[in-house]
Amino acid sequence: MSDIALIETARDFNRFYTNFLGLLNKAYLDSPFTLTDARILFEIGSHAGVSAVSLVRDLHLDPAYLSRILKRFRAEGLVETSPDPADLRSQIITVTERGREQFEELGRRANAQIAARFDTLARGEPEAAVRAMGTIRALLDPTAKPAPAIIRAHRAGDIGWIVQSQSRFYTEEYGWDLRFEALVAEVAGKFLANFDPALEYCWIAERGGINVGSVLVTNGGGGIAKLRLLYVDKSARGLGLGKLLVDECIRFCRQKGYSELQLWTNDMLETARAIYVKTGFRLVSEERHRMFGPEANGQNWVLTL
């Protein structure tokens, strides 16, 4: 794509999104707030104790205009201001109880707006849209820091997501064929079918509502646990998520009284191997195979708990 076509497409998108945001913001019409009011209230409500200058800077407002809006907010009992002891020219702005209620009401409305829009989309499409937003943000917003990752138990659809992402990853990176997806689907399906919450678990790492990682522990019998399907999406590498997931598994296995944790992996997965070494696993055997097309080096690792 040529430079100029790229720019024209971006402009086209900007025109579209100007319209789109305009539509969303119509929602503020039936509240006593203008869009600017709402943006200011949001900023004060979510970052307690901001100063007027920081609002001017972050929201690109006119100081005079902001001053008047804050005056009105004070008069309506939405915010309170107190001079900043560190700089008496500056003032610290906080929301009152009433202000917080309004702030939360606005949030609910904005959420409902977007939820309504997302509801018209196909399964998986909201995730795709939000992922694309993240891409744009990361590129165009120099100050953007990605949402923190959280780790949670699996729920509906997650096992399917694991199968899908593992399969795509190994196919694209190493040219593995569909026999691999078959294996993953079988492992994952058996895990769900025989799921024993007392001795097994599945962790999903999620960031901003998007799944970015997974691992599961299954009961191998005889006091032996198996760590399976460790995966971290490339958009979330380098954050230590892999280590976090493995640590979680080890903690779980110790707590449940397993004596040993085993895993099978392939040697080209260097980041994963580094994690296993660091967490105390030792390599016990190795064998070449062609289970999924290209030749690979399968490895068995064991951690004595």
Next chain:
Amino acid sequence: MSDIALIETARDFNRFYTNFLGLLNKAYLDSPFTLTDARILFEIGSHAGVSAVSLVRDLHLDPAYLSRILKRFRAEGLVETSPDPADLRSQIITVTERGREQFEELGRRANAQIAARFDTLARGEPEAAVRAMGTIRALLDPTAKPAPAIIRAHRAGDIGWIVQSQSRFYTEEYGWDLRFEALVAEVAGKFLANFDPALEYCWIAERGGINVGSVLVTNGGGGIAKLRLLYVDKSARGLGLGKLLVDECIRFCRQKGYSELQLWTNDMLETARAIYVKTGFRLVSEERHRMFGPEANGQNWVLTL
């Protein structure tokens, strides 16, 4: 209902992009046009011969306001209007030579703005940003005509996608629990593991690169084929995709010499049932079950080929 974290992330992006567009639009300040002026001039300049109503609709403007702006544009010699012979109430708006110059000047400025922004990015990053914009646009712009659906064989990740989307659908709509995802994962995994291309097949319906439907045929032995995991995403309903997928299965089974096509479904899936009736299946048995939590009515259907 979409996940709350997704929505919050989208809102966060919208706040960011409101700011971003605000910055870009500051560029119009040193031209004689307001942002609205510029949007209107752009629309007229790029779609020759628009009417006022279409501008009102596309740009979400007030008719009174637009009328005044057009009056000014006419006075300044930027546009000309002539009554539409097909509807004398309506008028056809075109740019004059002067208007075109201004339009192009605005375009150059907007391009320069974006080019300046892109210049700060790394190689390949502008392309990534524009690709992400395209994704968002395709998903959120209702006027963006949806790509036509195509039907193809499965490839890496598709089986995982089937598991994920089926599970989410039945969980959200009917409150089924994870035993259902376990069953789907098992069925899908076995399909892949024992896949016999001569007698079995998986069709994926895809639109604009996004999966929207699926069905598979497995060999039940003794000349009997089984139709399984028929699914059409809510975003692609009413297009006849379900019928298309089932027709595809029947055609395939006839060609491979099967004598009978069987399927198992549940009676609350009315659209699916209608398709089975229309394609000649007949209901042979029915039993209540609680396999996945809530009570449901399982049905066996058969088509003699």
Next chain:
DNA sequence: CAATTTAGTTGACGCAGTCAACTAAATGCA
């Protein structure tokens, strides 16, 4: 300690954008 910068406020005001009421052509309906 004087000069300059920064945080915030107030006065004055333009004009972007809205709402209601209107004309004229087109369409619906009996």
Next chain:
DNA sequence: TGCATTTAGTTGACTGCGTCAACTAAATTG
């Protein structure tokens, strides 16, 4: 066919969003 309703566009009247300039007071610079 004729009457009622809808649609395209215009005009009058007005609100209040947002801007600019001038100011005070505290902090910083040199």
